[in-house]
Amino acid sequence: MLSFIARHFLKFVLLMLAASVVAFVLVGISPIDPVQANVGQAAYLNMSPEKQAQLHEYWGTTTPLWERYTHWFSSMLHGDLGTSLRFNAPVTQVIATRSINSLTLMAAAWVISGILGFALGVVAGANKGRLIDRAVKAYCFVLASTPTFWLALVFLMVFAVWLGWFPLGFSVPIGVAASEVTVLDALHHVVLPALTLSVVGVANIALHTREKTIDILQSDFIRFAHTRGESPRSALLHHGLRNLALPALTLQFASLSEIFGGSVLVEQVFSYPGLGQAAVTAGLGGDAALLVGITLVSAAFVFGGNLIANVLYGVIDPRMRKKTLAEKVEASHV
Amino acid sequence: MAEDTIVQQAGAPHTAQSDAMQHVERSGAAAQHPTQSDPAAQHAAGSDIASPHTASQHITAEEHHGHLHAPTSQHVAGHHLLQVEGLSIGFTMYDPAQPSFLKARHSFVPVIHDLHVSVHAGEIVAVVGASGSGKTLLANAIMGLFEPNATVEGTIWFDGKEQDADTLAQLRGTHIALVPQSVNYLDPLMKVGKQVRGFARGGRSQRDASVRQEQAAQETTGGSAIARGDVKAQGRTTAQERAAARERQRVLFSRYDLPPGTEDRYPFELSGGMIRRVLLCCALMGGPRVIVADEPTPGLDLELARRALDDLRGFADAGNGVLLITHDIELALVVADRIAVFNNGSVVEETAVANFASPDLLRHPFTRALWHALPEHDFAAGRTV
Structure with a gap:
């Protein structure tokens, strides 16, 4: 019974790990620019470069993928799944x-x-x-x-x-x-x-x-x-x-x-x-x-x-x- | 779709003809059948084929209905317990010889033709034939089980009454019971005790069966607890009737040396020998007169198989009949009273076991070849037949 639980718990952890990596990588290589997608094409083009850079910073598009992932992973271990930028509320x-x-x-x-x-x-x-x-x-x-x-x-x-x-x-x-x-x-x-x-x-x-x-x-x-x-x-x-x-x-x-x-x-x-x-x-x-x-x-x-x-x-x-x-x-x- | 186009003919061919005159005519017609060229059929045509038996017991040599009798063969009430005449079974299927599946026409493939076999009270009749030759079809036909694409013709009498597909279905379990060959015939997810008790609704026939079983039990076990089997059962619905079924199942289990805990076990927990006895208990639960045993001892050597069949012997000795279907002629010669030799979809000779003492007593060339093929006889001699 104990080995059954341990075995399935291990499987579960591996599954979560794999799913999070795949999801992160897929979002990372997605052609959608989150800043453009969220502020809109017209607003983005009329924006000053400083404002654009600030927004890119806010959405995290400038940081490398692995860095974002490790950051997300370490806070996830503390029970924090991050903040949804789209809904402006904690993901949980x-x-x-x-x-x-x-x-x-x-x-x-x-x-x-x-x-x-x-x-x-x-x-x-x-x-x-x-x-x-x-x-x-x-x-x-x-x-x-x-x-x-x-x-x-x-x-x-x-x-x-x-x-x-x-x-x-x-x-x-x-x-x-x-x-x-x-x-x-x-x-x-x-x-x-x-x-x-x-x-x-x-x-x-x-x-x-x-x-x-x-x-x-x-x-x-x-x-x-x-x-x-x-x-x-x-x-x-x-x-x-x-x-x-x-x-x-x-x-x-x-x-x-x-x-x-x-x-x-x-x-x-x-x-x-x-x-x-x-x-x-x-x-x-x-x-x-x-x-x-x-x-x-x-x-x-x-x-x-x-x-x-x-x-x-x-x-x-x-x-x-x-x-x-x-x-x-x-x-x-x- | 193939399943939609296959002609459904099962059930229809058992034309009900119940009076004796019809019986005579049909038997006469059977004698005109092409198979009369073989000696056994010719003999059958010449013998007293149709009239009811006046003698309650025959001597070994006396012949009728194309078969010879054994000392144990009894004609209780002047008829056979089970009689199959002119049984033919064939299948409508796509012709495998056609070049393309799409162009394939239906073709009719006969498997059993003009088969005659009889079971008397008190005897074990072994139908002996090669594996895969269609013997199981005979068992299915007697049990009234037909494949949707099968065409079945012929006449089956049970206890002197002619049967059709519907009446055969009513006899299932209570008058004619099947002992199948393997654990696959038990529900893998149901405890065997519950399975043996079964779910068939008891009607009038069930009551009759209980009464008969009671009499049989008094004869065989000196009126043991089986006699308490619920004679007034109105169908297995009330608690009292369920208790009666449970009682009966327990008596059967103890009679066949199945330990008390067996009823709460699942089929996968039982040994092969226990499974065989459980299957036999299933068959006996309804109190049948005839048991059709289809290869009941697969994989057992002669001595073990003979001992396993002692139970069927006891059943036959109590005045019932057993139709044992097997490929094993040696086993058949040891346990059976009479042998029906099955070849090319028909019974070529139906004779007493005693006649296998010498090939001169056997009539059909195939039976004689079979005799010569037995290990204790001369293999070479078979070729000269």
């Missing part, structure tokens, strides 16, 4: 406020796509070749080949512009004091982006689950259950779902990265002030500290998801659980 604070919005959005999409995808996949797999299977497959193929941002635009047009059911964007109503925003308002704003994100996520999970369901229904133990008088429905319920649960769980936690990636696009289209939108702003504005901060958070997020899947696998699958137990017993004898 920007990420914290944005995370709340993003997490609501992603959690909703993750749960909906997981449950709906699994259900559709099982139903399609159990009815392979029938009408319902073809319908699910058609739905999944169309959605899997649909760009997320395009679908977001379509939803926006249909539900926000034509039908007027949902707001056009943002996470709270415009022109309302922050203290007067109700939970209902917030939920009303999260529906459309969450729906877009889940609808796209469903396709992947449903198709994978469908394949796995077909595999399992053709396995020897399902056939044997049939020979013992179990109906196809009973065999699926008692033996199929049990064996589907593990791959579904892995898939579900692995899909965290896709949900995160999708949220960047969706938040952009819906002007939803979450982490994804902040990442785009930081990237286009050359805001290195914020971009690295968000990169680290998302890497930690995906790492956490995979780790949870790993641990759950060991807890749920008796083969792995008992194996680790046996190893432990063996180890204690040595």
